[in-house]
Amino acid sequence: MRSRTARTRESGGSGWRRSTRRTRSSSTCATGGAGCGPGRASRSSCGRPSAAATTIADTAYQNIHVIREHAPTELLVLAGNHLCRMNYARLIDEHRRRNADVTLAYMELPFADAGQSGVLSTDTDHWVRTFAEKPLAAANGHGAAERALVSLGVYVFDTNSLIDLLRQDASDPGSWHDFGHDILPAALAAGLRVLGLPFRDAATDDAGYCRDVSTVDGYWLANMELLAERPRLDLHDPAWPIWTPLSQLPPARFSGRGVARESIVCAGxxxxxxxxxxxxxxxxxxxxxxxxxxxxxxxxxxxxxxxxIRRAIVDAECAIPDGTVIDAESPLTPPSYVSPSGIVLFALPPAGESGDSARRQAP
Incomplete structure (x- = not known):
């Protein structure tokens, strides 16, 4: 079947998600995230995912029967905690052209910006030779000022290869059941052909736009970047339309002295x-x-x-009383999580908990 474009863009912060995924019938998309809102999957104190966490690899393993039923030749695996403007058809086409078993997208970034993403090395033909999550790479001598090839958590797998890797991983009691920590290193150890492709913008072929929104700081920053005069991820770009159905709401209304400057104000x-x-x-x-x-x-x-309210993320459905101050620099701020860069994450306390607990700071 003729190749068709496959691309997506998402914005969790402003209440909408833009997504269009059109792939060949012989490819299947699988997406996974780290729960609701900004934050990573739960991990225990030793760094491994907690018993309550469900990873993308574990989800894929539990759905092998569905994969078998649809019988795609490849699987496109996407991390749900990245905001990217990416044409996935390019990745799939190159995967097939190079006869790879696994293909992953990466960007060259300062090592300090790698977060917990995988760091890889390639040869001159872009075949991946080493792959490790950042803590392991740091232990191997990378400095914070160095630049590194950082995985974006976007993979194309040969279906049979992925099923074999998932079954092998599921039988390993010491595995985190994580694509970056376990599946990719296992693919390299098994001698599979792992191809790395630099992520380029679909329209300009420049370095692509991709942001990790798995932390409070990253989530907030990605939303602030939407407010630039000429944002790299332009929500009004007619060549990158919104396909997700939206709620039918009245337009925004400004009353009295109501005003908005350099802002996005959604319907209703x-x-x-x-x-x-x-x-x-x-x-x-x-x-x-x-x-x-x-x-x-x-x-x-x-x-x-x-x-x-200043430099904050306010959770959905909150009712904030008159006169409330939400600002990391103010002692009047109610008990809230404060990120390393001073972003307040304000949410209603879970059922059964009072709001008078001590203010939580980032570790």
């Missing part, structure tokens, strides 16, 4: 206060004399009068 919002350089998801209400700055407000949040 009612603004009576001031919004500066922020992203407001669908169905939010901002009371009079409230100022929101450099923040991401998730869907259906009700913010009272006279509030001040």
């Amino acid at each position: 919002c009612e603004i009576f206060g001031e919004v500066r350089h922020s992203v407001l998801s669908v169905g939010c209400e901002v009371g009079a004399h409230t100022v929101i700055e450099d923040s991401v407000i998730l869907p259906n949040v009700r913010i009272g009068r006279g509030c001040r």
Whole structure:
């Protein structure tokens, strides 16, 4: 069958997801994330995923019967914690042209920006020779100022090869059941042909746009980048349309002295206060004399009068009382998680817990 484009872009912070995945009938997409909202899959104190965490590899293993039923020749595996503008058809076509068993996308980044992503090395023909998660690579002598080839968590697998790797991994009691930590190193150890391809922008062929949104800081920054005068991920690009069905809501309304500057305000919002350089998801209400700055407000949040919110992410469905201050630099901020760069993650306490616990700081 003739190749058709396969591309996706997502934005979790502003309450919408843009996604179009059109692949050949002989390829199947599998996506996995790390739960709801910013954050990685739960891990125990020793770094391994906790018993409650379900990894992408574990999910794929549990669905081998579905893979067998559809019988694709390849599987496209995507991490759910990246925001990318990527044409997956290029990856699949190169995988087939080079007769690879595994193909992965990567970017060259400063080693300090690799996060917990896999770091790889390739030969002159882009065949991967080594692959390790960042903590292992750091132990092998990489310095923070060096540049590294960093995996984006996007893979194309020959289906039979992947099934063999998953079954072998499932029988290993010491495995984390993680693609980066276990599956890719096992593929190299087994002598499989693992191809690495540098990620290029689908339109310009320049270095591609991809952001890791698995941390609070990364999630916040990706949303702030949408507010640039000419963002690299342009939500108004007609060549990169929104396909996901959206809720039918009335347009945003500004009443009284309500105003928004350098912001994205989604449908169904009612603004009576001031919004500066922020992203407001669908169905939010901002009371009079409230100022929101450099923040991401998730869907259906009700913010009272006279509030001040700065450099924060406010979880969906929150009702914030009049006069509340949410700002890492203010002692008036309610108990909240504060990220290493000072972003406040404000959420309602879980059922059965009071909100008067000690303020939580990032480790």
